[in-house]
Amino acid sequence: MYAIWKLCWSNLKNKKVQNSFMAIIIMLSALLLSTAILVINNTNRVYENMHAKVHGAHQILRLENGIHDPNQVHQWWAGQQGVTASEMMRYRYLSSMSHAGAEIPNVDLFMMDTPKGPFPVDKLLFVQGGETQAPKPGTAWIPTSLAYSNDIQVGDPIEFKTDKETFRLQVAAVVVDISYCSPFATSGRIWMNGQDYNTHMASLQGSDMYMTGLRFDDYSQNRAYWESFEKFLGTPYLESVKDFESISSYYMIANQVISFIMVFLAVVMISVALYTLGFTISDAILSSYKTIGIIKSVGLSSRKVVAAYVTQYTLLAFVSVIPGILLSYVFSNNIVSSSMAYLNTGTADMNVQFSAIAIWVGAAVVAVIFLSALLFSYKARGIEPAQAIRYGMSEKDSSKQSGRGSTWKKKLLKLGSLPTEMIIGLRGVTKNIRGSALIILITALSTSVLVFGFLFVYSISSIHGTIAKWGYDSADLSVRIDNPAKLTYEQLHEEVLSDQRVKNYSRYGDANAVLPIDKDLAAEMEQDTMGILLTVAEGNYDEIGYENVKGRNPLNGQEISIGVNIARSLNIDVGDPLDIYIEGEKHTLTVTGIYQAIANMSYTGRITADVVRKVNPDYGAVMNTTFINLQDGVSIDQFVSELHHKYGSSIWTASQATLVDEVFSQAVTILILPMSVMALLFIVITFVIIYSICRINMKKESRTYGIYKSIGMTSRQIRMAVTAGILVVSAIGALVGVPLGLIGLPPLLNFILADYGIVEVPLILNGGGIAAMIPLSIVAACLGSWFASRSVQTTSPRILTVE
Template sequence: MYRGSSPMTAIYTLCLAQLKRKKLQNILTVLLIALSTLLMSTSMILLANTDNVFLDMHDKTNGSHELLLLDQGIHSPDAVRKWWSEQDDVAATPLLPYRTISKVSKDGSVISNVFVYLMDTPSEPMMVDRPLVVDGTPNIQPPPGGIWLSSSLANKQGIEIGDRLEFEHGSRTFELAVSAIVIDLPYGAPFSTSSRIWMNPEDYKGYLSTGASDSYMLGLRYEASADRSLLWEQFESSLNSPYVETKLTYEEMSSFYLILNKLIGYLMIALGATMLTIALITIGFTVSDAILTQYRSIGIIKSIGMTSNGTLAVFLMQYALLAVIAVIPGLALSGLISGFIMDGTLSNLRTGQEDAVTFQGAAMLSIGLLVLLLVSGCTYAVANKSRRIMPAQAIRYGMSEEDNARISKRPAGWIRLDRFSPAIVLAWKNIKNHQKGSWLIFIITCVTAAALSFGYTLVNSIASIDQRAGEWGYDSSHIAAIAINPASFSRDAIVDALEQDSRIRSYAWLSTVNGVVVSDPPLNINISALEGSFEDTGLTTIQGRNPQLRNEIALGVNVARQLNVGIGEHAEVYIQGVKRTFVVSGIYQAIANMSYSARISAEALQDGKGASSFNPDNAFINVNDLEQADSIAAEYDERFHNSMTIVTQKQLLDSVFKEATSLLILPMGFIALLFIAVSAIIIYSTCKIGVRKESKTYGIYKTIGLTSARIRLSILSGIACLALGGAIAGVLVGIYVLPGSIESLLHGYGIQYLPIVLDWGGIAAAAAISVIPAALGSWLSSSLIASTSPRSLIID
């Protein structure tokens, strides 16, 4: 047979026969490899494009590396602008006058949890941080009566060109129409609660001429970012003090543009690698099973001239060809899927159709080659066993003589099966006789349950952030009151109302000031000064406690890490230009400001003479009956609407994190569907192999009276119990182990550990869903038993 033809022709013929003989199994293998490739390639495209899209937009807008907010009157804005404009390697914006406002309405409804900077647009084109028009007519300035709105605020609130927004400033209320939507990089990140609105200079002067004086912004762009430290040393030397007003750095500006895609990308890499591992295990199992079931055939082929290398080459060619067929569509689809995900997560940076996803050809090719090499390597390692097949033994025993002797001497099982019904015996034997396949089913169900339960828990934890708000760095008080109009705001008026209201349990007042921590280099941070109890507001720490004394301070984890200080050690901080020394009483985590923040008591703002600069503009209010929180908030908001915005804390958190939840649902749902599909593919293929190997046994059972349905239900029940055990183990991994896999990514964002919210109903549903592919796969794979006569099964 083979002596008359070339070895390659024989190998090719056998490979083709294998592909034709096991069409369904080969199709399932292709799907499994394709899905693994798809997941890993999508993650690489996401990670690469996330950085590239932001960097490209930063270059297009000539974005700043630092944004100075001169709002406390400590440094002279003109002097600061003059010094930076004289530096050859620095491009700077003009001084940008602005006023802050907290109350903006659309169609009579207040846009909650938005802190707005109303900007006086320069008359000349901005060379740094220039707004890039997404929708509307590009111009140097908004027209009279018009405003430019950032894409982040417009996307989140559903605001379009022509919509009119109402602003309250002092005793004046005015309306302006949206004339353009722009990309405003420093204040355009997802989940941002601050936004810049650009006004026509005449409108700015006309509507905002009364009240407090202007504050100023100054954007700085460095030709070489390595020069930043040296320039800042020279700048602060010119001030004769540290710069102690507010500063927004490039890292802070970019962080929340990138966090979501990085989170999704890292998860996809981890789960894609897991899926590829499962694919390789499945291929190894399939090849090993093929060698065992075709042991006699391989022996015959080798006896008539086929070499050991030839038989090995048949398996290698088969699975290399399947891998090539699978990798190409997997890579192609990854661009489409990543585009869908990025359309949502990076929509704030999109200017139109020209912002297409870059396919990252080199990275995709590398992933394709890696998958091909791993599949070929796995096939070689397992198929290498075929070298040891001895033709004589294979033809006589259908296995090696050693294996035949071991099976002949195998003792009876330790379980007395005669005590159980035939259905239970059949289910047990199906698991026991196919231990490799049973372990594979257990593992794949475990991994699927882990992925589903973790994905659900992650999305649910962000959607239910109000339940563990303190561990994210937010307060968990029932109601938040935010001052919006300094001219009409009266702290005494609202305190009197709260004191006389029997429904109110407690309240505390908060003031936020800028601070500079003495370190190398100096660190600008936000400091929260509270008059009242930190514990009552729900602000928690992960080490130590919140400050109680005037000389105590609690530090965000990133501040404590940079200072390398712990509980009981000292930290020096400039507050309002005065250097103070504090004892570190606690360390906390907060995703807001990436934990570059601190907490002190209101008394700590007193100077050496006992005078206090505590000027609170926020109140945290707790009620006796939580069910009344909505109605109380609405009542107080109506009563003090001219000076404060008063809403429930849940409303504030939802306004930020509903966006994150909606953006996570698509990729996490995509991953869940992939794992369910892979689980079904593997389990169906594995069960099909088991049914074919035991067809003779099932034929005998049918001849003695067991119906096809009873046999199939018995097989199904055994596989379902096995899968249920895997699902339980997977749930424990998904909710207690996998959250740690993303904590290293969150450390840079100020989160030391991920506060998860466990919804056992949803988790149980995720576990049940992971068992369904196993039950369905085992039932469908046993259809052969119902469609074949007992005699044919025995002959097979």
């Protein structure tokens, strides 16, 4: 055992730089893998702990169309054992909120008549402001999602605009409202005092809507309750239901994307580390061939020689994995804190907690290194002492090497027109095929990761260019009538929509619908109906930019386009009939298209206004949003400014870019840090591995470089020659990596986001940015080579030749 340890320690001591860099590779692999595991586990933990703490709703029922009696619905659910139901809370919709004189774009507000606390379901956690049973008159509670993103503090006044008036409330508290404060969501609940609700909301046109939250002791049994509930109703439930999967999806999506990419990159990095390990051990055995032969000739067994190498790299892995796992705590804590910021109440619940899985990840990395070292070092068992002492290698390899001279002369004659440094560099590259292949692999992977990372982040930050492919419209601006008493749609049509600068327009609304599920699928899906949100158009979907991944948009009252998750769940394709209940009335529509949408996880549909008018002839009166495209060359900002100046508070307008930035700006913030760090890690890995390869090659070719130096070549010329060879090889790898990053890696995103409603992630190619990524791995490779060749500069030709 002492002999094994002595050999192990000698290898660690004599190759400090090489071993240090191998340790860095192992550490970074463990860092990425452990971070991904911690992010996934802690995202779920933070959300689930918070959901349990506030008795979060598993389902939220919204009764908006008067189809079912709210009191009857509430009494039934409140009487069920194993189910906790909140009060049946009344509310109205508003879509206008201002703070500090500026209107907040793209918000859908549930103006709630706050029941007296404590809430049995969806308990509110007060982050700012004092906790009371209900807001005082003239005040309101707002969710963290609205407060943080718009810098609203307790005591600030906020304004709301109805079709009759503009009224002001003061923010009394900022609360965590777990069902309505997720990232990327545009809706939120504003909790009002009952007196204020009666004054400002109850007097509006239309009737109150109602909402109740349901929490199940065992959520997996919810289907049995729903079967009993619909038997009680005598009909399917035909109003809106927001289920747990939909409530939680936006909390999870960003971290799921980041974690999946991290796991993939960690696996790639570990694979590269293993390949590098095999290369390093093989080279170590070859460079110590004679020494191993001598050791074996004096009685040390092959098993103990192999054990020395295995012990060396297992020990190295063990020492490296520990800081990788510790650093992953800091990295994952930052990611989780950023993505779950809207749930942060300042308690320790948000901090990342270590789990046994992270320790097992470290153990797995050590085990893989151990097995790989055992496999690669097994070559030492075949060393024959006599051949090793005589040739410094096996007799077979010696014969091969002695026969290479004439071949290299012929090859070098073909390169005679190149500069001397380039010939020397290329000779070194082609002589060391395994090392060159590894350099190509590393630079290809590094470039592909850099290109893919840039492509992804740039596409999200420039999402307004592909917003139609995410399920939204791509109109130039949105116009909403806020005061029909002062401005009717007919006036808007005559004075604005008929303007010569307007290219086309369409009026939009929405409606809730229910899809019945046939018996065979119902048993598999554990539900008999599926509630969806419909976009309703009075106009042409295509003109406003709505796209489909298959088929086309609906054109008449007999057609519908559906989201990809509806099509997948119900096994429906273009051309199939679809039974659907809209406002309680059954329709059979033909599916003309299937589209992807991030909103509502693609459990949505598109119909024309003709469908709803069959049930509700007056539906047009509630279609108060119009999407407008302007003629080419017309300034959108100037057009919006004119509308504000002419119509004042009667109208609300916003450009498409403003609305998109409001929703997706947080996605960019969450993604930039981890993607940037991962890109930096791969650049570091490229430098480290290529430094290690070149360092090994410099040792092997020391005699050759000594000869070059003795015949007049300067140290700088030799270093330039080595770097020139690496430049060529790394450039080849980078060129291979570009298509891999553009074509090979994006399908991973499609796989991750498919459950969230995106099956073909819309990516924007930016030639300049992609071109800027290519040199990074090449520069890292050249720097690794340049630094590795420093030994030539400080060593005399005589010593090099002797070595």
